[in-house]
Amino acid sequence: MLDARERVTGRVPFTIDLVLPGMLHAKLLRSTSAHGRIVRIDTRRAAALPGVRAVLTGSDIVARGDIQPRFGPVLRDQPILALGKVRYVGEPLAAVAAVDEDTALAALDLIEVEVEDLPAVLDLDAALAEGAPLVHEEPPHPGPTFADVILHTGSGTNLCNQFRLRKGDVERGFADAVHVFEDVFTSPAVQHVPMETHACVAEWREGGLTVHATTQIPYLLRSQLAEVFRLPASRVRVIVPTLGGGYGAKCYPCIEPAAVALARVAGRPVRLVLTREEEFVTVTKHAVRIRMRTGLRADGTICARQVTAHFDTGAYADIGPRLIKNGGYGTGGPTDIPNVWIDSYAVYTNHPPAGAFRGYGISQAAWAYETQMDIMADALGVDPYQLRMRNLLSDGGTFATGERLEDCHFQELLTRVADRIGWDGAAAPVRSGSRARAKGLACIIKGTVTPSTSTAAARLDDDGSLAVVTSAVEMGQGAHTALAILAAEALAMPVDRVRVSHVDTDVTPYDQQTSSSRTTQAMGHAVTEAVVEIREQLLDRAADALEAARDDLVLADGSVHVRGVPSKGLGYGQVLRSSRTGSLLGSGRFQSAGGLDPETGQGIGAVHWHQAAGAAEVEVDLETGKVDVLRYEAAVYTGRTVNPAQVDLQAEGNVAFGVGQALFEELIYDGGQLQNGNLGDYLIASMADMPELGLTALEDPARREIHGIGETGLPPVMPAIANAVARAAGIRIRDLPLTPERVLAAIRARAADERDDAAPAPVPSAPAEPVGQT
């Protein structure tokens, strides 16, 4: 990484390190009710406390008249501070800014709150029931943020949005099917747990606003704050240093409007940093229930699929209305299915808001289709590897969105991990005492946000160094290093002479988002284009300086020379100095096109498709239900690997995320109150949880198109592990995570079934005996 030395010495600056003169410290008072009417909030004692500089409630904000009280990336449904009602336990009700954190906390204790509890909707069934209490009585107001959002919002129900996909004739498809399987799969809410929680420092200066924030999407934060505080966007300056992890948590505004409002009232800079406990109730991964019906022909090829997917988007929409599109079409899987019918819904509940999470709906979709793939293989007595190979997309096949895919490597990826793990479809589990060992597979497809736009600037200075200026956020994924490598390549210069800017929207040009595994490809394209512009100008000036024809010049290692005469080279800086050029400037743009039909979900879902496979070997303790992942083989299509070390790191990070989500990560609520919102009770993978790892980055040297890998490797991990557990223990679990309790219960249920002579005749969707096992 470019700034490795700063990182190992702890000197790389994070948002939490920023100290401004006169800076105040903010704290939020949060709701203890999952759903309630605000009867009264009295902040007078808090406001009078010495050291307190500002206290705000939702109605204070409305009363000012100069702040739009609600925000949200798709629907403007989230109040800066609760208005009229509270909708989840942990929702901010009031905000305090004081001279130090101790005083701010003491002030929170002096705020008197009276909330009258209302009936809450605490799961999908309750939210969808007829006559259910409404999380939002009024349909929320949409904003124009994203080109690719499809809205079918309802009113009078808790349905936040719906996505529909209709390909072929699903009824006819099922009529053609010889085998039909129907299963319901669930995956729970989890939290991103970036080691750095959300942080923000807001400062009003000279009629404008400056916000230092932990955001992955600076230009969206800028436009949202401009809208809320009624400023031209150019008067909002968003500055983003490196992030201590993001994983989707830091995509959309959450705490920033409250910090900005406090700074406005107090007339001083305000710092707001969430505690770990607050982070847990700020944004989550959608809990999802997917009903999947799949029909196969006699030859094992899939001819029809019908899916109903419900995403628990929590009390506020965040990006849920857009995410259900990806999570919806994603259930088609990497399979050419002629007849597909998908309904996917974002549902409001009285849970904390769910938003973007590494995988963006595809982890939930893949949990369903890759688990069902093994269920079908088991029931049909077919090797799950072979059943996949028969169905995986190859060049010229069509995805659920109807688009013809090229550049397909699914079969190669699956075969690679199967070979490396030593796959044998007929292998019985290996028993050792109470432990059973077996292997499992999975393969997935994932889009990247389309259409999308990135712009970049570059500047070659007369010391021969190159500055790359973009709004791409570095959050540990190595984006800045990858951009530096691409820039250095395009100008044939050493990478250590390239600097990559951090984000400052006063200076760095537009980027749509640092997410969707798009930066190396999309921003990389824009940066390369900017540097190529510089190269052309440099060649012109070098031709003059060297008195040579432009076509005879060669750029290498930061110098330009006449072909065949490397000894008479000029450094880039010398070329600029001798021609009194000052700096050379270049600009570049990436812009993709596409989109889906709002009624049929047909069209262009992604400018290209991300592809990954995984194979797990697990050991299940049949007496305790504990699962150990012994080995994991990950294969991801990179097209062209820009930075091999970073590809390894991202791949391993995906496995760490996946092991946690497969085995133990789950937000547990009771009456809407989160029960495990701290790192004592909510476990994430440690070094001791990691399997022995094998990583394959598959390139296509002919095509050389960069494919992002930030998320691609994650969705296969959970089904690959669960498929291995199913083979090892002879059980089939359709609900994540595979906790020891859940595994043990399934083992006992199976034993009870086996003892019961009067067992009912097996139905196709029931967990079948794994092939080749005793």
Place this chain on the structure above:
Amino acid sequence: MTDPAPDLGPVLELSVRVNGRPERLRARAHHTLVEVLRDQLQLTSVREGCGVGMCGACTVLLDGLPVSGCLVLAPLADGREVVTVEGLSGADGALDPVQEAFIEATAFQCSFCTPGFVLAARALLDEAPDVSDEAIVEHLSGNLCRCGSYSRIRAAVGAARDGLAAEAVAT
């Protein structure tokens, strides 16, 4: 009507040796070592990740032993010696062998957790220069890296161990 200023308890004067230098610090009884090191000495490598001693991001060496700075009340450090990652580098800016090994192995992503890992590893190698690979995993499983750079961290610590051992033989 107006409440008095919040009674946060008396401010205590502390003498702590931090990264080899004597420092005078001020803290109330409830302030943690993380708070005073960050706020009064600008030692921003000490980062709170969880506040309950589970993630190791705020690891510092207290009298040579790794502790979670979020769990140590600042007054308990009075008269003792604290080392943060800022104190590992030599006066000439030379890095500790553990830090060098982290760079060599690219054993980090976002690096928010890195100072904690470096100090935990440093303490481990001080205590057990010939620590086994398995014991490295066991010792460092108290530090969390959400980016999941674990195999490279393990490799870096192993390489630092081997490098220090080779150096010890040579001298």
